[in-house]
Amino acid sequence: MTAADKPLLPGKLYWLATAGGFVAAVMLAVAWAPTEATMGPVQKIFYLHLPTAINTFLACLLVFIASVGYLWQRKNWWDDLAAAGANVAVLFCSVVLLTGMTWARGAWGQWWTWSPRLTFSLVLWFLYTVYLMIRASIESRQRRAVISAVYAIVAFLDVPLVYLSARLMPDIHPASVALAPAMRVTLACWFVPVTLLCAGLIAIRFQLNRRVSSAKQRKDVRPLSRPAAAGGSL
Amino acid sequence: MSRVVRQVLLLVAKDLRIEARSRQTLGLVVILGLLIVVVLGLGLGAQENVAGFSATAVLWVAYLFAGVLCFEKTMAVERTDGAMAALLLAPIDRGVIYAAKLLTNLALTAAVALVVTPAGVLFFSFDLSASPLVFVLVVGISMVGFAAVGTLFASVVSSSRLQGGLLALMIFPVSLPLVIVSTRLLNRIFRDGQGLDGQTLGILIAFDVIFIATSWIVFDCVLEA
Numbered sequence: 097m098t099a100a101d102k103p104l105l106p107g108k109l110y111w112l113a114t115a116g117g118f119v120a121a122v123m124l125a126v127a128w129a130p131t132e133a134t135m136g137p138v139q140k141i142f143y144l145h146l147p148t149a150i151n152t153f154l155a156c157l158l159v160f161i162a163s164v165g166y167l168w169q170r171k172n173w174w175d176d177l178a179a180a181g182a183n184v185a186v187l188f189c190s191v192v193l194l195t196g197m198t199w200a201r202g203a204w205g206q207w208w209t210w211s212p213r214l215t216f217s218l219v220l221w222f223l224y225t226v227y228l229m230i231r232a233s234i235e236s237r238q239r240r241a242v243i244s245a246v247y248a249i250v251a252f253l254d255v256p257l258v259y260l261s262a263r264l265m266p267d268i269h270p271a272s273v274a275l276a277p278a279m280r281v282t283l284a285c286w287f288v289p290v291t292l293l294c295a296g297l298i299a300i301r302f303q304l305n306r307r308v309s310s311a312k313q314r315k316d317v318r319p320l321s322r323p324a325a326a327g328g329s330l
Numbered sequence: 331m332s333r334v335v336r337q338v339l340l341l342v343a344k345d346l347r348i349e350a351r352s353r354q355t356l357g358l359v360v361i362l363g364l365l366i367v368v369v370l371g372l373g374l375g376a377q378e379n380v381a382g383f384s385a386t387a388v389l390w391v392a393y394l395f396a397g398v399l400c401f402e403k404t405m406a407v408e409r410t411d412g413a414m415a416a417l418l419l420a421p422i423d424r425g426v427i428y429a430a431k432l433l434t435n436l437a438l439t440a441a442v443a444l445v446v447t448p449a450g451v452l453f454f455s456f457d458l459s460a461s462p463l464v465f466v467l468v469v470g471i472s473m474v475g476f477a478a479v480g481t482l483f484a485s486v487v488s489s490s491r492l493q494g495g496l497l498a499l500m501i502f503p504v505s506l507p508l509v510i511v512s513t514r515l516l517n518r519i520f521r522d523g524q525g526l527d528g529q530t531l532g533i534l535i536a537f538d539v540i541f542i543a544t545s546w547i548v549f550d551c552v553l554e555a
Contacts, residue, residue, distance in 0.1 A: 167551055215510075222503040233496055243486050246548050247500060250479065253540050254504050260533050261507035264514045 105303050106296045114296060117289030121282070129282040138202030143283055145195040147290035148188050149217070155185035155294060156224065160252035163245035175241035176305035177298075178248055182227045184297045189221040212262035219258045223251040237309070337422050341430030346437060348407055355403040356441055363396040363446040371453050385456035386516040390509050392446045393439065393473070398498045400438040401480035404431055405488035418553060428481065428549040432542075435477040435484075443469065457520060464519055464526055468534070472512040475537040479504050482545040486552045507537060 125143045132139035162178035165171070196214065197207050208214065230247055234240035275283065349355055370388045408414040417427060447469075450456055458465050483500045511533050518524045 167548065219503060219506050222506075226499050226503055229499060230496065242551050246482070246486055246552055249548065250482070250504055250541065250544060253544060254507065257507040257533060257537050257540070260536075261510040261514075264510065264530065 106299050110292070110296060114289050114292040117285075117292060121286045121289055124282045124285050129278050130276055135203045138199060141195050141199040141202075143286040144290070145192060145199060146283065147287045148195065149192045150287075151290055151294040152185055152188040152192055152220070154291075155181045155188060155298065156220070156252060156255065158298065159185060159224070159227070159248050163248035163252075166241055166245045167249075172237070172241065172309055173306060175245065176309060177302050178245065179231060179305050180298045180301035182224050182231075182248070183301050184294060185224045186221065186228060187297070188294060189217060189224065193217055193221060210265055212259075212265050215262040215265060216259050219262070220255065223254065223258075227251060237312070334423070334426055337426045338429045338433065341422075341427065342433045342437070345404060345407065345430065345434040349434075349438070355400060355438060359396045359399050359403075359438070359442050360445045362399060363392040363442050364449055366392040366395055367446060367449050367453060384513060384517055384521070385450050385454040386513045386520075388454070389447060389450045389469075390513060392450070393443060393469075393476070394502065394505065394509070395498075396442045396446065397435075397439050397473075397476055397480055398501055400442065401435055401477070401484035401501070402488070402497055404434050404438065404481075405484040409488060414553070424550045424553055425546050427553065428485075428545055431485065432477055432481045432545075435481050436473065439473055439477060440470075443473070460520055460523070461526075465516065468512050468515050468519075468526075468531070471531070471534045471538060472508045475508050475534065475541055476501075476505050478538060478541040478545055482541075482549065482552070485549070508534065511537075 121143065125140050129140070129143070131137055158181035159178045162174045162181060166174035166178065196217065200209065200214075201207050227244060227248055231240055231244050234243060367388055370391060374388070408417060451458055480497075480501050483497055483504075487497045487500070511530060515527065515530050515534075519526060
């Protein structure tokens with residue numbers, strides 16, 4: 097029994113709920129949440145920015161756990177899970193950077209400053225983009241899984257160090273934001289669809305990776321040994 | 331314990347002997363480091379004494395590129411004549427191989443730094459006289475972490491016959507904390523005349539400890555004949 101056989105793919109209802117959540121969240125942010133006094137409407141980007149940032153970390157954590165899992169058990173589905181997590185992590189990190197830059201342009205008047213959190217997000221983006229590059233450049237299934245797992249572990253352990261070192265730079269990014277109650281509710285409402293989207297995308301990607309690997313295995317392995325091939329022995 | 335030390339020293343001596351006889355790596359890497367210093371110095375307008383010019387940043391770029399080349403070469407040695415297979419067959423722990431490669435890489439990068447740093451000091455009139463020992467300490471501690479990560483990744487890349495560019499791609503983003511911390515630290519000491527900040531130095535030491543320990547643990551998985 098491999099993970100590919102389990103019904104993991106989110107159904108129509110799931111995506112409908114996610115889309116509905118997004119519509120509701122946008123409406124709340126636009127119509128209900130008060131406009132911030134100093135920054136104006138551009139502050140509303142925040143409702144997308146923060147949940148996406150937190151989901152990026154969760155995706156990175158998933159990549160780390162899956163990589164440790166792979167090195168521990170040598171099961172191919174751990175590797176597929178790590179790849180799925182990294183894909184979504186890079187996507188979400190890009191959204192964090194873009195929304196952050198737009199917000200910075202509105203609030204501080206410039207697209208980019210080398211403040212700790214911006215630097216941190218950029219390095220995070222680089223770390224996981226490189227992860228995807230590494231995967232793309234290795235042919236052998238087993239080698240790719242081992243090498244990317246080793247890299248993912250090192251990259252994840254690097255994250256707190258990047259954060260600590262980036263803190264040495266002068267900061268203009270708010271560490272904590274005082275929110276009006278209506279803003280807090282809106283933010284909480286944004287967390288739901290963003291997290292659903294993150295989990296859904298990872299599940300889809302994971303399923304796709306599983307199918308690709310089993311299709312490749314079917315091609316490589318002689319028909320007689322097919323049932324044993326899914327386990328991912330070395 | 332002494333057996334482990336003896337094994338490590340044996341492997342390091344082997345690598346350094348190969349390097350001393352073939353002289354393949356060091357000459358190349360030293361010249362590359364010098365070139366980077368000169369190119370960046372000219373490009374950044376060091377001769378015009380631009381405000382905020384940081385000689386440490388230039389030195390770091392040279393260390394990074396030269397280092398990556400060193401790490402690559404030290405592992406590439408094992409690729410010829412099936413040396414890696416022989417090394418893996420030898421009755422030694424994989425951790426010992428890692429430690430030996432790390433020490434060899436440290437020796438090589440130290441040799442590069444020994445030439446490149448005076449060049450930077452000369453070209454940019456970078457004044458180290460305030461506390462040269464602190465400079466050695468900060469750069470040395472950073473180099474250990476850099477070499478720890480580099481040795482691990484080089485063995486990964488070397489044993490999978492990947493293209494060389496990938497190694498730099500793997501090492502640079504991971505080493506960014508080292509570059510940020512040590513340039514900040516050195517600028518604070520030598521440009522702004524402040525003292526050594528123990529807490530900041532702690533980040534460098536934490537980097538070293540975390541990555542030597544991690545590499546030691548995962549090195550088993552990456553080596554392949």
